[in-house]
Amino acid sequence: MTPSAPVDDPKQSPSGAPTSALDRYFKITERGSTLAREVRGGFATFFAMAYIIVLNPIILGSAKDMYGNQLDNGQLVTATALTAAFTTLLMGVIGNVPIALAAGLGVNTVVALQLAPRMSWPDAMGMVVLAGFVVMLLVATGLRERVMNAVPLGLRKGIAIGIGLFIMLIGLVDAGFVSRMPDAAHTTVPLQLGADGHLNGWPVLVFVLGVLLTLALIVRKVPGAILISIVVMTIVAMVINAVATVPSWGLTTPKWPGNPVASPDFGLVGQVSLFGGFEKVGLLTGVLFVFTVLLSSFFDAMGTIMAVGEEAELMDENDNMPGMSKVLFVDGIAVACGGASSSSATTCFVESTAGVGEGARTGFANIVTGGLFTVALFLTPLATMVPSGAATPALIAVGFLILSGSIGAIDWKDYTIAIPAFLTMVMMPFTYSITNGIGIGFITFTVLRVAAGRAREVPVAMYAVSAVFAFYYLMPALQLT
Numbered sequence: 001m002t003p004s005a006p007v008d009d010p011k012q013s014p015s016g017a018p019t020s021a022l023d024r025y026f027k028i029t030e031r032g033s034t035l036a037r038e039v040r041g042g043f044a045t046f047f048a049m050a051y052i053i054v055l056n057p058i059i060l061g062s063a064k065d066m067y068g069n070q071l072d073n074g075q076l077v078t079a080t081a082l083t084a085a086f087t088t089l090l091m092g093v094i095g096n097v098p099i100a101l102a103a104g105l106g107v108n109t110v111v112a113l114q115l116a117p118r119m120s121w122p123d124a125m126g127m128v129v130l131a132g133f134v135v136m137l138l139v140a141t142g143l144r145e146r147v148m149n150a151v152p153l154g155l156r157k158g159i160a161i162g163i164g165l166f167i168m169l170i171g172l173v174d175a176g177f178v179s180r181m182p183d184a185a186h187t188t189v190p191l192q193l194g195a196d197g198h199l200n201g202w203p204v205l206v207f208v209l210g211v212l213l214t215l216a217l218i219v220r221k222v223p224g225a226i227l228i229s230i231v232v233m234t235i236v237a238m239v240i241n242a243v244a245t246v247p248s249w250g251l252t253t254p255k256w257p258g259n260p261v262a263s264p265d266f267g268l269v270g271q272v273s274l275f276g277g278f279e280k281v282g283l284l285t286g287v288l289f290v291f292t293v294l295l296s297s298f299f300d301a302m303g304t305i306m307a308v309g310e311e312a313e314l315m316d317e318n319d320n321m322p323g324m325s326k327v328l329f330v331d332g333i334a335v336a337c338g339g340a341s342s343s344s345a346t347t348c349f350v351e352s353t354a355g356v357g358e359g360a361r362t363g364f365a366n367i368v369t370g371g372l373f374t375v376a377l378f379l380t381p382l383a384t385m386v387p388s389g390a391a392t393p394a395l396i397a398v399g400f401l402i403l404s405g406s407i408g409a410i411d412w413k414d415y416t417i418a419i420p421a422f423l424t425m426v427m428m429p430f431t432y433s434i435t436n437g438i439g440i441g442f443i444t445f446t447v448l449r450v451a452a453g454r455a456r457e458v459p460v461a462m463y464a465v466s467a468v469f470a471f472y473y474l475m476p477a478l479q480l481t
Contacts, residue, residue: 026096026362031314033361038098041360042368045100047224048354051394053376054230054386056080056103058252060344062174062388063112065121066280071268071342073252077383078264079343085373087334087346092366095327098355099308100369101334104347105398106163107296109170110434111344115277115289123277125339127286130274131293132336132345139328144298150461154414155445157406158421162428162437163296164402169429171395174250174388175207202246203389206237210393218397223354226394233390250388257381264377268342288472291465292435293335297345301331304348312356350401416452420445439469 023029028038057076064070084102091099107128115124138144172178177199178191194200199208210233217225237254240246278286305328309321316322331348338346355365376383412418424441428434446466449458 026364028362028364031361033359037359038362038364039368041098041355041358042365044223044358045352045355045365046369046372047227048351049100049102049349051226051230052102053077053081053383054391055394056108056343058174058388058391059108059170060112063116065116065124066119069121071121073384074380075265075268076343077380078266078377079268079341081373081376083337083341083343083346085370087337088366088373089370090333091330092363092370095323095330096363097314097327098312098360098362098365099305099348099352100366101346101348103338103344104297104300105167106300107293107347108344109166110292110296114433114435119277119280121342122271122273123280125342126272126274127277127290128293128339128345129272129336131290131297132332132339134290134294135298135332135335136329139325139332144328150459152417154410154417154421155424155441157409158424158441159438160406161403162425163434164399165425166428166434167395168399171392175392176204177207202240202244203249203387206233206387206389207392209233209236210390211396214393214397226397229393230386230390234386237387237390252384252387254385254387257385260382261378262381264380270340271342272340284472288435292438293345295438296434297335297347301348304350308352308356311353312361416448416454417445419448439472442466443469
């Protein structure tokens with residue numbers, strides 16, 4: 001139940017009527033909130049998701065495009081904070097909901113590991129922008145909700161779980177906790193513990209301690225658990241770096257910068273080629289790449305919006321959120337903005353529930369969160385001193401949270417949905433590809449429903465998408481005949 005506002009709140013009159021234009025615009029009193037709660041909620045949301053300023057640059061910065069180019073870590077920090085600030089403020093002003101946005105985990109791995117290796121970085125970000133345009137078009141035509149309904153709930157949850165497992169594997173690999181076994185080993189086992197079958201080195205110890213700390217804080221329900229863990233383990237890494245000899249910390253070294261405040265570097269903003277990627281991979285593969293980014297952002301955002309809406313008690317009697325079209329349209333703008341800034345697709349963050357837990361019910365909380373992201377733009381040196389071992393435990397925690405929130409919604413007794421969901425979630429990490437997981441899941445679902453005599457239960461859109469994926473997988477064989 002939404003708590004009533006304190007009687008001594010100076011922003012609310014005794015009758016409960018709005019007392020200012022700000023209150024009326026954001027409907028603060030109308031939704032049973034207060035200005036103080038909105039401010040607290042905005043701070044809580046920021047501290048719960050601020051880890052993305054560190055984590056997104058590590059994920060994107062560790063990948064290379066087809067020409068061997070890597071994105072600059074400092075510029076990625078700026079791009080990530082800038083886009084999060086702008087889109088969060090936009091959602092607050094237009095959507096008037098306490099849902100903050102930032103670079104989406106899962107989508108950034110698609111960009112880093114599937115798109116970039118086959119094209120240039122501007123080409124890859126151009127496909128993200130195109131995906132955002134498609135989202136806006138779907139919202140404008142009313143098709144987004146219809147497309148959402150075409151994919152059964154169980155398969156949607158399988159996609160979410162697969163992304164969670166994939167994110168976890170990325171964290172383990174980036175931290176050096178597991179590594180690829182050299183081809184010279186002549187073994188069918190692709191991964192091993194550590195670099196040589198054992199856990200060695202200070203960075204791996206920092207990662208292990210970080211995972212344990214993060215999970216312990218989550219179990220204790222400590223607000224901002226992920227960010228607290230990153231800060232604590234960065235300090236630990238700084239101490240270790242000062243007293244021990246560490247050959248390599250990865251992309252960033254935990255050393256206090258000479259000046260923690262610096263002007264933001266906007267060098268990556270606008271570095272986009274909308275259609276260059278199609279020249280590199282072909283029309284069909286390019287369309288599938290755009291579709292994968294679209295789908296990853298699409299379902300993640302829809303689930304988050306509904307979850308936060310229910311938590312904040314914003315749903316009407318028909319279980320619909322008032323002004324949903326505005327919220328969805330801003331989400332589409334956010335995807336495109338993420339590509340335009342080279343920070344990957346930006347989407348709604350489920351960590352917004354931290355702010356809701358503090359009482360946030362309106363978009364004013366987003367004004368606070370967006371303002372804090374703006375301040376973070378000038379603290380790039382602090383973000384670029386966080387080593388992978390301190391940041392990647394967040395991926396383990398996020399992977400678990402995604403899985404725990406989705407796995408119970410799958411009907412495991414209905415094999416026509418359980419098997420496709422299972423294949424979707426395991427194929428993403430096993431093939432190191434979100435696209436493969438989605439494609440195999442869609443095809444399997446369609447085939448099994450037809451085999452079970454339930455062909456009429458498969459939406460036309462699923463038949464069409466499954467056919468496209470089937471052609472995609474068969475295309476190399478067809479080219480050889």
